[in-house]
Each structure stands twice: as C-alpha cells, then as structure tokens.
Amino acid sequence: MSAVAANYDTLQSLGVEVISVSVDSQFVHKVWNDQELSKMAKKDIPFHMATDGPGNVGKIYGVYDEAAGVELRGRFIIDPDGVIQAMEVMTPPVGRKMSEAIRQIYAFQHVRKTKGAEVCPAGWSPGKKTLKPGPELVGTVWKEWSPFENH
Template identity: 45%
Template sequence: MSLIGKEIEEFTAKAFRQGEFIDVSSEDFKGKWSVVCFYPADFTFVCPTELEDLQDQYSTLKDLGVEIYSVSTDTHFTHKAWHDSSDAIGKIEYTMIGDPSHTISRIFDVLDEEEGLANRGTFILDPEGVVQTVEINADGIGRDASTLVDKIRAAQYVRNNPGEVCPAKWKEGAETLKPSLDLVGKI
C-alpha cells in the first residue's frame, strides 16, 4: 500500500546531531518540509557517498524551508562513531536518527526483514507530515541529492498553487499545467 498522501505514524527515537544526542519524534516532521532518507548501515560503501551528497545540498534545502533526517537501523551511538571517524560523514550537520528497533523503517515500509536493514528510501513530507514523494532504490544504486531540490520546489509550488501541476522536467519559473477538459488529448 502506498504511503503517498498519508500522514506518518507516531514514533520516538534517539538521534545524533552536531555533536549531541537528541530525541526525535514524528512531531518533528510537522511545521516544515522534511526529507527522510533511509540507508542500510553506517560504515558501509555507498551510504557515505549518499549522505555526503545530501549534506552538499543541505544549505539549499534549508533555504527552501526543508529539514533533512537520515535514518538507518544503527544506534545513535554508532552514528556518532561514524561521524567522528569518517571525513565524509564528519561534514554532516543534519539529524541522523537511529532505528535499532526497526520501528521507523517499518512505518515507512523500507525494512528488509531478512537482513534487518533499511532499504535506500527517500521521502518528502509536507508541513503536515504527509508523504508527497517516495523513492526506493536497490542497495547497490546510490541516489543523487540534487534531484531533491527540484522535487521540493515542485511539491511546494503545487501546494501553493491549487489547480496547477508540474510537468516532467519542471524547473522553478517554468510553465505549469492546469488540468482541464481542454487539455485532454492535447499534450
């Protein structure tokens, strides 16, 4: 069953952020746009490249009113150890949530039950905590965080302009569409 259009179930978890352990809950996803990025495990191979790439987009996303949360089934302690030992992960300023109970991974339906690890899942949530986009990749396929910027801009545009939609490859400032009987069969 798709999570699109659904509010995320309640949870609480421990996280690591900028040298501190913090508590995070589903309530933190409300009041702003959020990107929740699941990855299989700390101290692995593709994961640090993705998380560093996400950090490279962090200031742009913050300017758009977006907060980033990364999640793996590791503990917040492991996140700190990885942060302290990896040049790539040491750059990260956003919140790294630990999900050793697999609760959050199950809520977002990205848990590989056999492995006990999260799949590579990226979710964009609106300020009500409702899922607007879902992307799930196989373990060996890394994501490109620059695509999040355009997806966020499109989601924000559609939210702020009811009755309009963003076509494929839409960029901020480009033409949108207004679905109507007049467009049927003409695109």
C-alpha cells in the first residue's frame, strides 16, 4: 500500500481515485499508517482505507480467501461508468507492480478518449503505436505492428 501511496500524485494527475480494502478495522488502518506506512511512503496514506471484516466486499469481487480469512491481492481498474476494465488477482506472497497498473490506466483512458477507434496492442505504453480496428486491418496487423519493435 505504501507503493500505491508513493505513486498517488501520478494517479491523481490521471484523475484516478484510490480505495484500499482489507479485513482489518479502521483502527488498525490508522495505527498501520502512523507506525509504518507513513514512514515508507514518506507521507500519510492519502486515500480511503476501507474495512471489510467478514469479507462481504471481497466475496463479491472474488478475492476473499475463506480458509485464511483474508483478502487476496486483487486490483481492479474501474472506469467513470462504473465498469470494471481490468483486474489482477494474486496470492499473498508476491506484490504488484504499480507501473503496470498505471500503464493499463493510460491505455484504457486512451481507448476511451478515442471512443474505441484506437486500441492498444501488447506492450503498449504512452507514445507507442496504437492500432485502428477496421476491415483493412484484418490479416494485416503484421504490416502495422511487430512484437520485436513495439513490445
């Protein structure tokens, strides 16, 4: 979570609001912020830290581990219409990489801005070539895009 806090300015510049969720109480969130996270992120956690003790929220998002009584690592990118555009779920021992979440947000925002006229191929990052789906592109993606040049 400190990694999210450290990238918060970038997320805000993209108009992204962050909500974190775990089974811990608000009181534990406060102490974790005060004792540890604020030291790692070099600032207080700037977003809402939600509490989901019985896993009610985690269950409908498919990220609640009933046996362990905790949430898995689940990351959801939700667009302004409230639609989930991306999700990534991982078991606890490996952390996420914020730059990948941010890359995906850039890509989904680009697609949304072009109203779907442009799509982002594998490995796309801002400034790289997008593809314009249409009859001419069928069977000719190899002319437009190479995994060796653009990935």
